[in-house]
Structures are given as C-alpha cells and as structure tokens.
Amino acid sequence: MDTKEYILKNLRKNVRETYDMPDLSFRKRTYDNPVDAFIETTTTTAGAKLMEIKAGDDINQKIREAYPDAKIIASNIPGIEASLNPDSVAEAQELEKTDVGVIKGEVACAENGCVWIPQTMKEKAICFISECLVILVSRQNIVSNMHEAYERIQFNEYGFGTFISGPSKTADIEQSLVYGAQAARDVTIFLTD
Amino acid sequence: MKIGLFVPCYVDALYPEVGVATYKLLRSLGLEVDYPESQTCCGQPMGNAGFENMSGNLAEKYDDLFSGFDYVVAPSASCAAYVRLFHPEILKHDCVAAKKTLDLVEFLHDVLKVDHLLSKFSHKVSIHNSCHGVRELGLSSPSERNVPRFSKIRDLLSLVEGITILEPERVDECCGFGGMFSIEEPAVSTRMGTDKLKRHMATGAEYITGPDSSCLMHMQGIAKKQNLPIKFIHVAEILASGL
Amino acid sequence: MSTKHSIAAEKFIQNSERVTRHDQTFWSVRSKRDALAYELDEWENLREAASNIKKHTVTHLADYLEQFEQNATRNGAIVHWAKDAEEYNQIVWSILRQHEVRKVVKSKSMLTEECHLNDHLIGNGIDVVETDLGERILQLMELAPSHIVMPAIHITREQVAECFRQKGIIAEHGAHAAEGILPEGEDYTQSSDPTFLTRAARYHLRDNFMTAECGMTGANFGIAETGDIVVCTNEGNADMSTSVPKLHIVSMGIEKLIPNYEAMGVFQRLLARHGTGQATTVYTSHFRGPRPGGEMHIILVDNGRSSILGNEEHWQTLKCMRCGACMNTCPVYRRSGGYSYTYFIPGPIGINLGMLKNPDEHYHNLSACSLCCSCDNVCPVKVDLSSQIYRWRQNLDGMHHSDAIKKAMSKGMKILFEHPSLYVTSLKFAPLVNVMPKCLTDIRLNGWAYGHTMPVFAKKSFHEIWKKQLKSENV
Numbered sequence: 001m002d003t004k005e006y007i008l009k010n011l012r013k014n015v016r017e018t019y020d021m022p023d024l025s026f027r028k029r030t031y032d033n034p035v036d037a038f039i040e041t042t043t044t045t046a047g048a049k050l051m052e053i054k055a056g057d058d059i060n061q062k063i064r065e066a067y068p069d070a071k072i073i074a075s076n077i078p079g080i081e082a083s084l085n086p087d088s089v090a091e092a093q094e095l096e097k098t099d100v101g102v103i104k105g106e107v108a109c110a111e112n113g114c115v116w117i118p119q120t121m122k123e124k125a126i127c128f129i130s131e132c133l134v135i136l137v138s139r140q141n142i143v144s145n146m147h148e149a150y151e152r153i154q155f156n157e158y159g160f161g162t163f164i165s166g167p168s169k170t171a172d173i174e175q176s177l178v179y180g181a182q183a184a185r186d187v188t189i190f191l192t193d
Numbered sequence: 194m195k196i197g198l199f200v201p202c203y204v205d206a207l208y209p210e211v212g213v214a215t216y217k218l219l220r221s222l223g224l225e226v227d228y229p230e231s232q233t234c235c236g237q238p239m240g241n242a243g244f245e246n247m248s249g250n251l252a253e254k255y256d257d258l259f260s261g262f263d264y265v266v267a268p269s270a271s272c273a274a275y276v277r278l279f280h281p282e283i284l285k286h287d288c289v290a291a292k293k294t295l296d297l298v299e300f301l302h303d304v305l306k307v308d309h310l311l312s313k314f315s316h317k318v319s320i321h322n323s324c325h326g327v328r329e330l331g332l333s334s335p336s337e338r339n340v341p342r343f344s345k346i347r348d349l350l351s352l353v354e355g356i357t358i359l360e361p362e363r364v365d366e367c368c369g370f371g372g373m374f375s376i377e378e379p380a381v382s383t384r385m386g387t388d389k390l391k392r393h394m395a396t397g398a399e400y401i402t403g404p405d406s407s408c409l410m411h412m413q414g415i416a417k418k419q420n421l422p423i424k425f426i427h428v429a430e431i432l433a434s435g436l
Numbered sequence: 437m438s439t440k441h442s443i444a445a446e447k448f449i450q451n452s453e454r455v456t457r458h459d460q461t462f463w464s465v466r467s468k469r470d471a472l473a474y475e476l477d478e479w480e481n482l483r484e485a486a487s488n489i490k491k492h493t494v495t496h497l498a499d500y501l502e503q504f505e506q507n508a509t510r511n512g513a514i515v516h517w518a519k520d521a522e523e524y525n526q527i528v529w530s531i532l533r534q535h536e537v538r539k540v541v542k543s544k545s546m547l548t549e550e551c552h553l554n555d556h557l558i559g560n561g562i563d564v565v566e567t568d569l570g571e572r573i574l575q576l577m578e579l580a581p582s583h584i585v586m587p588a589i590h591i592t593r594e595q596v597a598e599c600f601r602q603k604g605i606i607a608e609h610g611a612h613a614a615e616g617i618l619p620e621g622e623d624y625t626q627s628s629d630p631t632f633l634t635r636a637a638r639y640h641l642r643d644n645f646m647t648a649e650c651g652m653t654g655a656n657f658g659i660a661e662t663g664d665i666v667v668c669t670n671e672g673n674a675d676m677s678t679s680v681p682k683l684h685i686v687s688m689g690i691e692k693l694i695p696n697y698e699a700m701g702v703f704q705r706l707l708a709r710h711g712t713g714q715a716t717t718v719y720t721s722h723f724r725g726p727r728p729g730g731e732m733h734i735i736l737v738d739n740g741r742s743s744i745l746g747n748e749e750h751w752q753t754l755k756c757m758r759c760g761a762c763m764n765t766c767p768v769y770r771r772s773g774g775y776s777y778t779y780f781i782p783g784p785i786g787i788n789l790g791m792l793k794n795p796d797e798h799y800h801n802l803s804a805c806s807l808c809c810s811c812d813n814v815c816p817v818k819v820d821l822s823s824q825i826y827r828w829r830q831n832l833d834g835m836h837h838s839d840a841i842k843k844a845m846s847k848g849m850k851i852l853f854e855h856p857s858l859y860v861t862s863l864k865f866a867p868l869v870n871v872m873p874k875c876l877t878d879i880r881l882n883g884w885a886y887g888h889t890m891p892v893f894a895k896k897s898f899h900e901i902w903k904k905q906l907k908s909e910n911v
Binding site for chain 3: 220
C-alpha cells in the first residue's frame with residue numbers, strides 16, 4: 001500500500017463520529033463607516049502611513065512627496081514613473097535595490113488594515129523586497145471584516161495573493177517592536193477614489 | 194428545604210470554623226441543615242494525583258449519603274466542582290447527589306438569591322477567585338472570555354456592612370495550589386503563590402478571602418514562611434460574621 | 437516525588453529576575469489578546485465556530501485531503517504524501533537533490549522541528565538558513581525554540597548582540613545597520629539596541645534570500661476547495677523565501693486543512709489575535725501554485741496524526757492551530773520556561789502532544805499543570821487541554837509511570853476516607869502533628885515544606901464540634 005492510501009485508509013478507519021460544518025451566519029462586526037475605520041487601523045495598529053488621493057492629483061508627485069529620497073522606484077502600473085518593472089526584470093534579484101515599490105491592492109479590510117494584493121506582475125518580489133511600499137487602493141473597495149474580504153478576493157493566472165497590513169515587523173528581540181524585519185520597512189497606503 | 198452539609202476533609206481537620214460558619218449561615222437563613230456524620234472526602238486528591246479509580250467508592254458513598262437532600266452545600270468550590278462534574282464520569286452513571294451539590298456561594302446567590310444579610314465586617318478584603326470556582330462552577334466571569342462581567346462572590350460580599358472589596362491585578366490567575374501539584378512541583382507552586390500574594394497585598398487589603406480554603410491554605414503557608422503581613426478568611430466566615 | 441519538569445523548573449526559578457521577565461513577557465501577550473477579545477462582540481461565536489469547523493474537517497479529513505490534492509495539482513503544484521518523519525525528510529532531500537540545491541531559506545515551521553528536518557539536510561551538506569528572526573538567532577546560538585510563536589523571547593538583547601558579533605554579522609553589516617538608527621559616533625560593535633540588531637539581521641538574511649535556490653515554508657492553513665496554502669507571518673520572511681528562489685517546498689501537517697474561504701475568514705481573525713495579540717499578522721499569503729518558471733511542492737505529513745484521530749480521549753488535539761495562546765496563559769509555563777519540558781512544544785498543548793508522540797519519554801511533563809483550566813478558556817479552537825492532562829494522569833499507573841509516593845499517598849487516603857471511624861480517629865490525633873518537632877514534619881522529601889510552613893490542625897475538627905455542640909442545637 002502506498003503512503004497516500006495508507007494515510008487515507010487510516011483516517012477513514014479512525015473516525016468514530018462525524019460532525020457537520022457549523023452554521024457561520026452569526027453576526028459579525030461591521031462599521032458604519034468602513035473607510036474611516038480603515039484609515040484609523042492602518043495608521044495606528046498596522047503602523048502604516050496613509051495619503052488620501054483626490055481626483056486629478058498627480059500620483060507620481062505624491063509618491064515623491066511620500067518618499068522624497070527615493071532613487072529607484074519599481075512598478076508595472078501604467079502611468080507610474082518607475083525605473084524598474086517587475087514584469088521585465090530577468091530575475092527577482094534585480095529588484096533588490098528598489099527604494100519604493102508601487103503596487104495595487106484590490107480589497108481593503110477595516111478591522112485590521114489588511115489590503116489584498118493579488119500578484120499582477122511576473123516578480124512578486126516587488127511586494128516584499130522593496131525598502132518602502134506604496135499600495136494604491138480605492139476607497140470603494142473597503143470592507144468591514146475578513147469574512148467580507150474573503151468573499152471578494154480574486155485570483156488570476158499567477159496563483160498568488162497576499163493580505164498586507166502595514167510594514168514588516170518583528171518583536172523577536174526582547175519583545176521590542178521593530179519595523180522592517182525582512183520585508184518592506186515602511187508602507188504608505190494611497191487611498192484613491 | 195433540606196440541606197445536606199458537606200464539609201470536605203481538609204476543612205474538617207484544618208478549618209472547622211469554616212464549616213461552623215457555613216452551618217450557622219444556612220441556619221440563619223431559615224434552612225433545615227443536616228450533617229451526615231460518616232462523610233469524609235470527595236476523592237479529588239486522588240483524582241488530581243492520577244488515581245481517580247481509587248475514588249470510586251467515595252463517590253458511591255457520597256451519593257448514598259446525600260441523595261435524600263434537596264441540596265448539598267459545601268464551603269469549597271473545588272470540592273463541589275469535583276463532585277458535580279467528576280463523580281458522574283467516574284461512576285459512569287447518573288448521580289443524584291452530585292447534581293444537587295453546590296458551592297456555598299452559588300447556593301446563596303443562585304438558589305436562595307440572598308439580597309440582604311445581617312453580617313458586618315469592617316475590613317478591606319481582596320477576593321481570591323479560585324480556578325475551579327471561576328472556570329468549573331462559574332462563580333465569576335473568566336477573564337479569558339468575552340462574556341458579561343460578573344462575580345457572585347462580590348455580589349454576596351457587597352451585602353456585608355462595612356466591608357471594602359478589592360480584587361488583585363490578574364484577577365483570576367492561579368495561586369499554584371493544585372493539590373498534589375504543590376508537592377510535586379514545589380518550586381513553581383511556591384513562585385505562583387508568592388506572585389499571587391504580592392498582587393493581593395498590593396491592593397492594600399487586610400484579608401484575602403475566597404470560596405476555597407485550599408487556595409487560602411496554600412497562600413497562608415507561603416505567607417507564614419515569608420513572614421508576609423496578610424490574613425486569610427473564608428467567604429463563609431465573612432458572610433456569617435456576627436451570627 | 438519529582439519529575440524532569442519539576443527539576444528543570446526549579447533550576448529555572450533560581451533566577452528570580454529571569455522568571456519575572458519571562459512571566460511578564462507572556463502575560464503581556466495574554467493581556468493584548470484579552471483586549472482584542474473584549475472588543476469583539478462575536479469573539480465567543482468565532483471560537484465556537486472554529487472548534488466546530490475543525491471537528492468537521494478532521495472527521496472528514498480523508499475526503500478533504502483528496503479534494504485538496506486534486507485542486508493543488510490542478511493549480512500546478514506537486515503533492516507528496518509522507519507517513520512519518522523519515523519519509524518526509526527523504527522527500528525533501530530528494531527534491532533538493534534533484535534541483536541541485538545548496539542553500540535553503542526557511543520560514544518557521546514547527547513540523548520541520550517535529551521531524552528534525554534541519555539536522556537531516558545539514559547532514560547531507562545543505563546550507564539551511566532559518567529566516568524568522570527568532571529562529572535565526574536560535575539557529576546561530578545552536579539552541580532549540582522555547583516557545584512556538586516567539587521562539588527566542590527568552591534570549592536577552594545582550595546575548596543576541598554577542599552572538600551576532602561572534603558570527604561576524606556585526607562586522608559585515610553593522611556599519612550599514614547603524615545608519616540612521618544609532619546616534620552618530622556610537623560604537624555599533626558594542627550596541628545591543630534591538631532596532632540595530634534587527635537591521636543587521638535584515639541585511640544578513642537578505643544576502644541569503646538572494647542566493648538560496650529553494651524556499652521552504654510551513655502552512656498555517658491548507659484550503660481544500662481551492663488548493664491554497666496560507667502562510668501568516670509578521671516579518672514577511674515566508675514571502676521573501678518564496679519570491680526569489682524558484683523552488684518552493686511547503687510542509688503541512690494533514691490536520692492543517694480547512695474546507696473553504698468561509699472557514700478561512702474565521703481562522704484568519706482568530707490566529708493572530710490569539711497568538712500575539714494583534715488583529716492580524718502583517719502578511720497573510722495565499723500560495724496557489726508555483727511562481728512563473730518555478731516549482732511548488734506540497735508535502736502532506738501524517739507522522740502519527742491519522743492515528744491520533746482514533747484516540748477517543750485526545751483526538752481533539754488535532755484541532756490545534758499552533759497559536760501558542762495556551763502557553764502564554766499557562767501560569768506554569770510562564771514561570772518554568774520552555775526548556776523545562778521534555779517535548780519541543782511546551783505548555784498545555786505540548787504536554788498533550790508529547791504524550792501522544794511518546795509517553796515513555798514525555799510523561800514527565802504531566803506534572804506541569806495545576807489544573808487551573810485557563811488554557812481551555814483561551815484556546816481559539818476549544819481544545820479541552822486541562823481535561824486531557826487530567827486524563828493522562830489517570831492513565832499513568834497503567835503505563836507503569838505513576839509516582840510511587842503519590843500512589844502510596846493516594847492508597848493511604850483511600851483507606852482513610854473509606855473508613856469513617858478510622859478517619860474520625862485520625863482527626864482526633866491529627867493535632868498531635870502540630871506539636872511534633874519541626875524536623876520530623878519539615879523533611880526534604882516533603883515538597884510542601886519547600887515553600888510553606890505546615891498547616892495547623894484545629895484542636896477540634898468539624899466532626900467533633902458537630903457531635904459535641906452543633907448537633908444538639910440543631911432542632
């Protein structure tokens with residue numbers, strides 16, 4: 001008997017009583033104003049910055065405002081002035097010198113500041129390897145909680161997506177909170193219309 | 194209402210005044226109380242040590258002795274919990290007496306719904322929420338859970354004239370008694386007890402009070418050894434003070 | 437009457453300051469968790485739901501595993517099955533050999549600890565680099581984790597600094613790491629500033645991410661309906677490990693599976709809130725197939741789990757999602773430290789898992805519980821941890837591991853308590869113990885005497901007071 005067969009057989013043999021999937025329709029927390037709640041969570045517990053982008057604002061100008069010292073910007077979003085493109089680099093390593101990566105989020109969650117970022121580029125490394133990250137997300141796409149978020153998220157042929165809530169952090173040394181463990185050490189959410 | 198008084202073994206031998214207070218309190222509330230003399234122990238010491246099978250006869254006997262009462266009341270949350278929750282499992286059959294066994298606090302609070310007392314106790318006390326009282330009997334809301342806050346002990350003590358009720362930081366953290374645990378893990382048990390004592394004392398209380406003499410005995414032993422200036426009193430004694 | 441745990445705990449407790457620090461560290465995590473619990477109205481609904489989802493899933497696990505395999509395979513992943521640690525280690529090694537991998541970057545996985553994967557790979561000449569900061573510190577110090585979520589929290593910043601100096605990390609990355617972190621002119625080679633040390637580790641690990649040929653992750657969840665592997669981290673190290681190397685190997689215990697996204701919403705909300713007291717981890721990453729031009733392997737590991745399902749008293753340990761909340765709340769764990777346990781997972785869940793793994797080796801941990809039941813109340817999936825410990829204790833005698841003194845004491849109590857006349861007689865003579873010379877009662881063998889004075893027997897027991905006084909008044 002091969003291993004798979006052995007495991008499945010053993011599992012089936014060892015079940016004594018089965019249980020049904022529970023009803024999950026209990027009331028979940030929602031916000032009257034998810035946008036305000038998202039802004040609050042993002043800028044406090046998540047440790048990110050947030051800029052509200054108005055119609056007609058020059059996004060490239062806003063990126064320079066947020067990160068005036070940035071030399072290398074990476075993005076594949078049309079219209080973003082970037083010197084590196086995660087679609088056209090030969091290897092992920094080339095993105096390592098990125099000061100600011102500019103990426104797009106599809107769903108944002110008010111209760112915890114998570115933004116869903118499906119992979120839409122050849123090298124997803126841009127989402128993690130960049131020193132700083134700008135995430136564009138529309139205020140139309142903010143939901144209250146993770147249950148709603150999981151109803152909304154979509155995948156594409158890249159087969160990867162991640163919820164990001166603020167900068168990479170660690171408290172592994174004596175529990176002191178430090179931003180910038182392995183991935184982006186600074187995150188700014190651009191909240192668009 | 195006919196009440197069977199269950200005075201657990203160690204209360205019997207070490208803290209008879211707690212049994213007396215419980216008896217007087219119940220009588221003062223107009224109840225018929227009897228104390229079956231051949232009672233001894235609920236069997237918890239053996240169970241916690243890993244010899245639950247040695248407490249089967251005790252559980253059977255407990256059921257025989259107490260099944261004729263309307264309620265069985267014990268001034269010990271941990272023992273009441275053991276009887277009510279563990280006896281039926283040990284014996285693998287329904288236990289009449291176990292179902293009717295309550296700790297004194299829950300009996301007064303939930304059954305009699307006592308709303309006034311004649312007792313007076315003009316002292317500052319810090320409530321010791323014993324683990325089995327909180328998490329097995331539900332005498333107060335467990336701090337781990339998102340449930341409405343309540344404390345049956347506090348409710349009852351509030352009826353006592355002159356009392357100042359305090360509670361320590363980490364309101365229901367274990368004091369480290371745990372029966373055989375205190376003997377098998379003396380270092381951890383003593384450290385837990387010492388930490389708990391410090392938090393109780395930090396409230397400024399003169400007394401530590403609780404529904405379980407076992408926890409009080411443990412902390413008392415440590416306090417004495419370390420010469421800590423704090424006194425101990427069972428909740429029953431406060432509620433019965435002046436009777 | 438001592439166990440390996442009680443002996444190790446006593447040693448740990450000698451250093452009172454360390455105990456205080458350890459206790460406060462984990463209590464503060466518990467407090468953060470509580471704060472989140474109190475502010476979320478559906479908290480208890482979520483716990484109940486999580487428990488029931490897990491009960492459902494593990495009792496239909498064979499079906500869900502088949503569904504998961506189908507979907508993951510359709511997504512382009514390669515699924516392997518391992519019945520035990522040995523087979524698992526061999527599968528990993530064969531994948532690495534096939535791809536001529538020399539260096540692996542690894543994010544934290546308790547399963548790889550359970551199977552001793554690192555030793556196996558290092559023995560075969562692979563450079564294995566742990567990338568979770570805490571795990572990396574421990575790896576460099578050649579120590580085991582002392583907690584499953586905060587593995588190196590017992591190490592001081594000075595010890596970390598010393599380790600980084602010894603391993604050349606400060607010499608190589610210190611100058612860069614100090615920029616903008618330490619005041620100008622400060623001698624960074626002597627600094628133990630956590631931000632500076634974290635930054636130095638960041639650059640050190642960057643070098644490894646850039647040059648590794650394989651990234652390994654664990655799995656917090658596998659989703660049957662979609663074939664997703666979900667990995668949650670704060671540092672982003674799992675993502676760094678899988679964004680540069682082309683080869684991704686996932687190790688997942690079969691019990692980590694959940695049915696669908698609806699269930700995932702419940703668990704995502706509970707995991708970080710329980711584990712670290714955060715509303716979410718920074719990254720919740722869904723891997724649904726290999727990266728462009730790469731390969732993704734998923735190894736489904738049994739290693740005893742399918743047999744645990746058949747254990748009537750302990751099958752619910754399979755609900756555990758390894759959040760560490762039971763450790764944080766355990767008053768014994770907080771005061772005895774992770775290394776006082778013989779199993780690599782400490783605390784309430786570790787006591788139970790150790791017994792399921794090898795009772796002859798790990799029964800010593802059963803003493804590490806005062807039965808306070810706090811763990812039962814924090815557990816996000818409602819594993820009945822303390823009841824399980826109580827039940828193990830009942831089985832020790834049958835396993836020939838019961839303590840002779842405890843057994844004798846229990847037997848003595850049985851005789852005493854079953855014979856009321858004997859009991860009443862001994863009550864009469866009990867006060868005599870009070871006047872015995874202290875040296876007779878205060879012996880070293882007596883654990884009670886370690887930290888307590890002896891309790892004082894009352895001059896008259898309640899029995900006696902009843903008979904002589906109360907009974908006659910009771911009309």
